[in-house]
Amino acid sequence: MVIKIIQIIVYPILAFIIGIFFIGLSRKMMARIHRRYGPPITQPLIDLIRFFYQKGFSHGSIFNFGIILSLAGSIVVLLFIPFGRMSPLSSSGGLLVILYIMLFAPLGVALSGGEGANPNISIGISRKLILSLGYEVPFLLIILAIMTYYKTTSITEIVKIQQEAGWALFSIPLFLPGIAYLLILPAIIGMRPFDIVSAPQEISSGPMVEYSGKYLALVHIEHAFTLFIGIALFINLFLGGATNIGFFFLKMIVLFVIVLIVNAVFPRYRVEQAIKYLWKWPTLIAFVGLILTKIPIF
Amino acid sequence: MDRNQIAKWLKSPDKMARKYSLGAVYFCTGCGIIEIPPVITSRWDAERFGVVAAPSPRHANLFLITGYVAVKTLKAIIRTYEQMPEPKYTVAFGSCPINGGMYWDSYNTIKHLDKYIPIDGWIAGCMPRPEAIFIAVTKLWMMIDKDAANGYIRYREHYDYYRRNQEKVLGKLAWPPLYPLNKSIEVERKESKSKEYKEKELLSVSE
Numbered sequence: 001m002v003i004k005i006i007q008i009i010v011y012p013i014l015a016f017i018i019g020i021f022f023i024g025l026s027r028k029m030m031a032r033i034h035r036r037y038g039p040p041i042t043q044p045l046i047d048l049i050r051f052f053y054q055k056g057f058s059h060g061s062i063f064n065f066g067i068i069l070s071l072a073g074s075i076v077v078l079l080f081i082p083f084g085r086m087s088p089l090s091s092s093g094g095l096l097v098i099l100y101i102m103l104f105a106p107l108g109v110a111l112s113g114g115e116g117a118n119p120n121i122s123i124g125i126s127r128k129l130i131l132s133l134g135y136e137v138p139f140l141l142i143i144l145a146i147m148t149y150y151k152t153t154s155i156t157e158i159v160k161i162q163q164e165a166g167w168a169l170f171s172i173p174l175f176l177p178g179i180a181y182l183l184i185l186p187a188i189i190g191m192r193p194f195d196i197v198s199a200p201q202e203i204s205s206g207p208m209v210e211y212s213g214k215y216l217a218l219v220h221i222e223h224a225f226t227l228f229i230g231i232a233l234f235i236n237l238f239l240g241g242a243t244n245i246g247f248f249f250l251k252m253i254v255l256f257v258i259v260l261i262v263n264a265v266f267p268r269y270r271v272e273q274a275i276k277y278l279w280k281w282p283t284l285i286a287f288v289g290l291i292l293t294k295i296p297i298f
Numbered sequence: 299m300d301r302n303q304i305a306k307w308l309k310s311p312d313k314m315a316r317k318y319s320l321g322a323v324y325f326c327t328g329c330g331i332i333e334i335p336p337v338i339t340s341r342w343d344a345e346r347f348g349v350v351a352a353p354s355p356r357h358a359n360l361f362l363i364t365g366y367v368a369v370k371t372l373k374a375i376i377r378t379y380e381q382m383p384e385p386k387y388t389v390a391f392g393s394c395p396i397n398g399g400m401y402w403d404s405y406n407t408i409k410h411l412d413k414y415i416p417i418d419g420w421i422a423g424c425m426p427r428p429e430a431i432f433i434a435v436t437k438l439w440m441m442i443d444k445d446a447a448n449g450y451i452r453y454r455e456h457y458d459y460y461r462r463n464q465e466k467v468l469g470k471l472a473w474p475p476l477y478p479l480n481k482s483i484e485v486e487r488k489e490s491k492s493k494e495y496k497e498k499e500l501l502s503v504s505e
Contacts, residue, residue: 036340036345037346038343040348047315049311049314049315049319050316050319057356057383201353204353205353205354208353208354209356211356212357
């Protein structure tokens, strides 16, 4: 019991550090791919400290509440995802709970952003909701395929089975949902070619445009958590999790670097192109995978 | 980050964070903006100094006024400057904001920008090279260390002066004052308002 309480406190801090490290790594690696020297790897942390010491403007109580809602939603999702052996809240039915609570983060940002009367915010929110509608369909099919194949809704169970029988990404019927997840991963963590929500050159960072000071810092922390959730879920569902934290972190870095290279090279989709793509290829692949899991020869 | 800076970080994290994380407003006032794309992209990479182009004035703390300021641009500059969260720093770029530059006798140019918003530093030249921006950034670091980059404090303390100058050029401003004004100015404004009112009344009577 005491161990679980300690884990509940320590896990979000660890996830925050890893998420911030990933943002720093992405800025540094993007710079190197552009043949620049790039900022120090601690730059996102320095930015966060600056935001906390800057004066913030609030736009009313819903504005403050929405950020806290999205942050809390992200933290609760975190606690359901096993991280190495650390899994404070995961029990049977963990996957279903994640499916429900994962919507809290975009909803909270939408709720809070709606208070600041800026046209860029409403464009950004509509884009965010459309995009989450776009990736929820293949995401649901992927999770359905996994649940029907392993006949369980607990992530810890899925990890255990994979550690005995091999990674799901390289098993015959489940490699298709795995590929589909890889295709929608940039959309989940908001990276190019799907960074249409926070497109800084188009709509001045969309829903974040009115945040300043400590509110902006909270949004950045929420982004770090989103990064962690998207990647950690893939590793638990398809790469067999890990028995200790270090190995899990190593897998996360490898996956993140792959996403990062795509992010550095490709331009951004338009909204309707993104939806067209998300509802075509990942959905098709995941659907075929779901059908294959029901065929008894595999 | 040097190892000998750790003590400084522990002593005053706010100052150090402000120094090494400068979000610059990407705001095109004049021809000087042409020097900014090479500065923030791969030729002269400004991100290694922590200078990033911020997408919105709410995220920023550095305002680079890039060249020639027209009367219409001044309005946008004041609004952008007032939207930025404190602490904020302004650097005027090029010779036009200093004294008008080659537009010294133009009827439509703001010659001395520091009468309208506080300026922390100047980069002279027409055009200054991108290296000059980096020199300015390092100078700004020194100024932040010594608490000399206090433009936002000056703006708060002498808001009456700045507001009066702004209204002299732009006429009546459409937005409310950022800080409370002195009473004398408010009285003045009320008098002028009553004058206008009386004139209107007279007009309506004559009609």
